[in-house]
Amino acid sequence: MKCKKLLAAVLAGALCTTVMAGCSGSGxxxxxxxQSGGQSAASGSVPxxxxxxxxxxxxxVEAKDAFQKAIDAYQQKHSNIxxxxxxxxxxxxxxxxxxxxxxxxxxxxxxxxxxxxxxxWNTKLEDFSDQPWVSHLPADALADVKDxxxxxxxxxxxxxxxxxxxxxxxxxxxxxxxSMLTYxxxxxxxxxxxxxxxxxxxxxxxxxxxxxxxxxxxxxxxVGDHDINAxxxxxxxxxxxxxxxxxxxxxxxxxxxxxxxxxxxxxxxxNNKGMLNSIDYSTSLEGGLAIERVAAxxxxxxxxxxVTNVDESVLKKxxxxxxxxxxxxxxxxxxxxxxxxxxxxxxxxxxxAVAKDFLNFMYQSDEGxxxxxxxxxxxxxxxxxxxxxxxxxxxxxxxxxxxxxKTMPGWVYSGAPVxxxxxxxxxxxxxxxxxxxxxxxxxxxxxxxWKAMRAS
Amino acid sequence: MRKSKTRFWxxxxxxxxxFGLIVLIPTLMGFWYAFTDWNGxxxxxxxxxxxxxxxxFGDQSFLHAFGFTALFALCAVxxxxxxxxxxxxxxxxxxxxxxxxxxxxxxPNLIGGLLLGFTWQFxxxxxxxxIGKVAGWKFMEGWLSTPQTGFGGLLILTVWQLSGYMxxxxxxxxxxxxxxxxxxxxxxxxxxxSMLFHITLPLMMPAFTIGLFMTISNSFKMFDxxxxxxxxxxxxxxxxxxxxxYNSAFAENSLGIAQAKAIxxxxxxxxxxxxxxxxxxxxxxxx
Numbered sequence: 206m207k208c209k210k211l212l213a214a215v216l217a218g219a220l221c222t223t224v225m226a227g228c229s230g231s232g233x234x235x236x237x238x239x240q241s242g243g244q245s246a247a248s249g250s251v252p253x254x255x256x257x258x259x260x261x262x263x264x265x266v267e268a269k270d271a272f273q274k275a276i277d278a279y280q281q282k283h284s285n286i287x288x289x290x291x292x293x294x295x296x297x298x299x300x301x302x303x304x305x306x307x308x309x310x311x312x313x314x315x316x317x318x319x320x321x322x323x324x325x326w327n328t329k330l331e332d333f334s335d336q337p338w339v340s341h342l343p344a345d346a347l348a349d350v351k352d353x354x355x356x357x358x359x360x361x362x363x364x365x366x367x368x369x370x371x372x373x374x375x376x377x378x379x380x381x382x383x384s385m386l387t388y389x390x391x392x393x394x395x396x397x398x399x400x401x402x403x404x405x406x407x408x409x410x411x412x413x414x415x416x417x418x419x420x421x422x423x424x425x426x427x428v429g430d431h432d433i434n435a436x437x438x439x440x441x442x443x444x445x446x447x448x449x450x451x452x453x454x455x456x457x458x459x460x461x462x463x464x465x466x467x468x469x470x471x472x473x474x475x476n477n478k479g480m481l482n483s484i485d486y487s488t489s490l491e492g493g494l495a496i497e498r499v500a501a502x503x504x505x506x507x508x509x510x511x512v513t514n515v516d517e518s519v520l521k522k523x524x525x526x527x528x529x530x531x532x533x534x535x536x537x538x539x540x541x542x543x544x545x546x547x548x549x550x551x552x553x554x555x556x557x558a559v560a561k562d563f564l565n566f567m568y569q570s571d572e573g574x575x576x577x578x579x580x581x582x583x584x585x586x587x588x589x590x591x592x593x594x595x596x597x598x599x600x601x602x603x604x605x606x607x608x609x610x611k612t613m614p615g616w617v618y619s620g621a622p623v624x625x626x627x628x629x630x631x632x633x634x635x636x637x638x639x640x641x642x643x644x645x646x647x648x649x650x651x652x653x654x655w656k657a658m659r660a661s
Numbered sequence: 662m663r664k665s666k667t668r669f670w671x672x673x674x675x676x677x678x679x680f681g682l683i684v685l686i687p688t689l690m691g692f693w694y695a696f697t698d699w700n701g702x703x704x705x706x707x708x709x710x711x712x713x714x715x716x717x718f719g720d721q722s723f724l725h726a727f728g729f730t731a732l733f734a735l736c737a738v739x740x741x742x743x744x745x746x747x748x749x750x751x752x753x754x755x756x757x758x759x760x761x762x763x764x765x766x767x768x769p770n771l772i773g774g775l776l777l778g779f780t781w782q783f784x785x786x787x788x789x790x791x792i793g794k795v796a797g798w799k800f801m802e803g804w805l806s807t808p809q810t811g812f813g814g815l816l817i818l819t820v821w822q823l824s825g826y827m828x829x830x831x832x833x834x835x836x837x838x839x840x841x842x843x844x845x846x847x848x849x850x851x852x853x854x855s856m857l858f859h860i861t862l863p864l865m866m867p868a869f870t871i872g873l874f875m876t877i878s879n880s881f882k883m884f885d886x887x888x889x890x891x892x893x894x895x896x897x898x899x900x901x902x903x904x905x906x907y908n909s910a911f912a913e914n915s916l917g918i919a920q921a922k923a924i925x926x927x928x929x930x931x932x933x934x935x936x937x938x939x940x941x942x943x944x945x946x947x948x
Contacts, residue, residue: 301911304701325702325914423806423894482895483786483806492787624912632896639807639895661716 251283251562252555258287259556259563262312264299264544265361266292267510271580275567278576282566286559313552313560316544317358319349319619320448330357331548331557338569338587346586349444349616350545358545359564362583365540365603365615366431366505366528373522374398374500377410386536388463388529395471398500411497417471419489419499422481422638428465429631430618431503434539435530436461437617447620453655458648460530465634468503479639491515494523503528506584506599513597525602527611534613538606541615542586622658629654695920701910706917713921722897723922726905730881733815733901737880740820742872745827746865752828753835763832767825774822778889781818785810785890808898811891815899818886823879827872834868835861866945873937881930902926 263272269292276288291312293302300322303315307329317326332355333339339347339356350358368391372382378401380394398417401407407414422428439457441447474480490508493499495515505525512520527536548560567573568587577583578593584600586607595601606612618626633650636642642650695713699706717723748766752759769777785804793801804810838861846860884903887893893900893908900908906926910919 301907304911307702325700328703425894477803480803480806483790483803485786488786623914624908628897628908628912635894635896 251286251558253283253285255555256285256287257555257559258289259313259552259559260310261288261290261314262303262306262316263290263292263314263546264294264316265581266294267507268581268583271576271582272567274580275573275576276563278572279563279566283559288559288563311549311551313549313556314564315547315549316361317350317547318544319444319616321619321623323350323352323357324448326547327352327357329547329550331550331561332356333359333548333561336561336565338565341569341587341589343586343588345443345614346542349542349619358547359568360542360586361544361546362542362577362581363540363586363603363607364505364507364543364584365525365538365606365612366503367538368501368526368528369494369504369508369523369599370501370526371494371497371519371522372524374407374411374414374497378407382524382526385526388467388531388535391526391529392467395501399471413496413498414500416473416475416499418468418501419484419493420468420472420481420503421484421486421489422469422635423483423485425627425631425635427486427503427631428634428638429626429629431505431539432464432468432634433461433626433630434615434618435464435528435534435613437621438539438613439530439533441617441620443614444617444620447617449620451656451659453652455648455652457530457533458651460533462644462647463531464529465637469638471501472499481638482635495519501526506595506597506603509582509597509599520597520599523598525599527606528613537611537613538603539615540603540607540612543616543619622655625655625658629658691920692924694917695924697917699916700914701916702914709917713917714925716918717922717925720918722900723905723909725897726900726902729812729899730883730902733812733883734877734880736816737819737823738873738876740816741823741827741876741880742869744820744824745872746831748824748828749831749835753832763828766828769822770826772822774883774885775889777818777822778886781814782890785814805891806895808895811895811899814890815883815887815901818890819880819883822886823876827876830868830872830875831865834865838864863944863946866941870938870941870945873941874934877937878930878934881926881933 261272261276265272269290272290276290280286280288291306293299299316306312306315317323317330323330334354334356336356336359338359342360346360346363347356347358350356370382370385375382375385375394375398378398380397385391385394395417398407402414402416420427436455436457437447439460440454441450469475469478469481472481472484474484489499489502490504490511491514494502494504494508495512497519509520512523525538527538529535546564548557548564550557552560568577568585569589574590574593577585578590578595582595582597582600584595584603584607594604621630630651633642633647637644637647694706696708696710697706698709698713752763752766772780782805789801789804793799805814842864843856843860846856851860882903883901884907887899887901887904888907891899893904902922903926906919906922909922910916
């Protein structure tokens, strides 16, 4: 009898503790809410008389050291401020980690993606519209993080993609970069190289070279996100447009097929396309392009650090061809902002002021700009970076495309229903490559699932 | 007696409190979330009745994951235990190096599932391909690129990882069987095969109860190996239940749906586990 009572007491005690913990959690956050409401007008000044510590929770592993450098520089200027940074690698994993982090130890600065994130996290996002950096950005760089007059995110960097080619190999095969700016030109150039590889002409200079391209179909973000983006860009002007669409017109579906067939047909597995489903990103990059086993892959400016790690001399030979949408558009590079910085609205006013000031420091002070360009190796959308330019050919090509206005929106796919691009489009393309589905089924599934996912 | 009972509960209470806080209460909270439309972010969750439970039985990916996991568990349970038992028989023989081999076979267990998954991914996609090219064996190429090789890969990894652990359990039980029993059997004329099937195996039943239970629950609940090795690919064909639930919760932002799946999963695994316990318990014999 007694033991039962004791058990009951223990369980009841345990329950009370959690209930109280739950209460105190929500209590403090609502207190922070009211406080932020009252002081937001007066925010902007960074206090110098008290110790403040803020935390950053970010996803860009590649730029971790650069950000730390910026943090150190900032802390040196403000001895009363302590900034800690935590990094969790990209994609869904960051999203999952952020959700749990918000429940336990809410960071002051975190990252958000496209319109879906803006909607999901809306109540946590601080408005940036009074920040000095806003006026240095073109309007389209902020289109996907606008909510009325509010600006809820600060662009991380500019990323652009297309067909990364080893210009040297193509030139040795007698094909010039300029001749491949269109789909037909690319086809011609790739055919020439394919023929020369088959005949053994390239063997002496490039002993490793076995195919024109590699196509990492195992990565749903390659066959899904990137390859479908140009097609979606024919239907929608921006991610926000796509986000609002309850149905997918998919009018350029034939171009999507062409670009997939195109890539598959220049790989070593052209006759057994199902095998491409086992090729992953690093096989195509570190074990492909970077060792000159292949001469081209569909990727973007973010691969520069990885190529450098394998062979710096190869990076200098690379260049970026535009992403053709055969029959719809030619000569344009998909460029956009993949991710944004956000400041947590629910932390107290001092922390918010520091957070905003730090972001401003990192992207707008002379010291910060140098770190962003030289250490993080970012291409940026800001117009006040002067002569500071990224040094590698891929980033330069992206910046040039932006300057010449030869870009198309690169992150339209982030407005698709959550998981649609990878788990529907990407997965169906994998089935198509393995021969399990016809192209018509792919198109039908893509459209049906879009509608179903929007409806639920 | 009374006093010792009080002490019993007193000493148990810290563990019980921790268990309650970390397992029991979250589980009960999970039951509540299964009936809401919570997305994992917003501060409010709306009660939606049994809608989530209706939805998951129309969810093809969930049903596929269920079938895939069940088939996988069946194959894994048989293979892990057969291999584990065979290894146990092997290393309890007297030959030089037998003790060292125990350590070697147990070793895979000490490596985390994620690491194992990535290591084996490299073996399957790179080393297998290289061997296949050199030897001209077509079946070695393109592993993990089809549902069949994905399934095979997961199975090989699991057997390799879990057999060593089962081996330890079986060794412990094998050593419990007294020599006098074996000797008596031998005098009665039992030889190799009949010795194994009529003496050793029946006396091993208590270990099989544990071994089967552990392999069943482990292979049903498998997550990290699945995530690291195939991540469900190609085209979600090798997505197991735990990964499917994780994807619903964190990739699709439907925590309510994920909870409904998790509860269904819990009930099924518990039912399978308890049935197996009852069946094998009945066959245990005392020495």
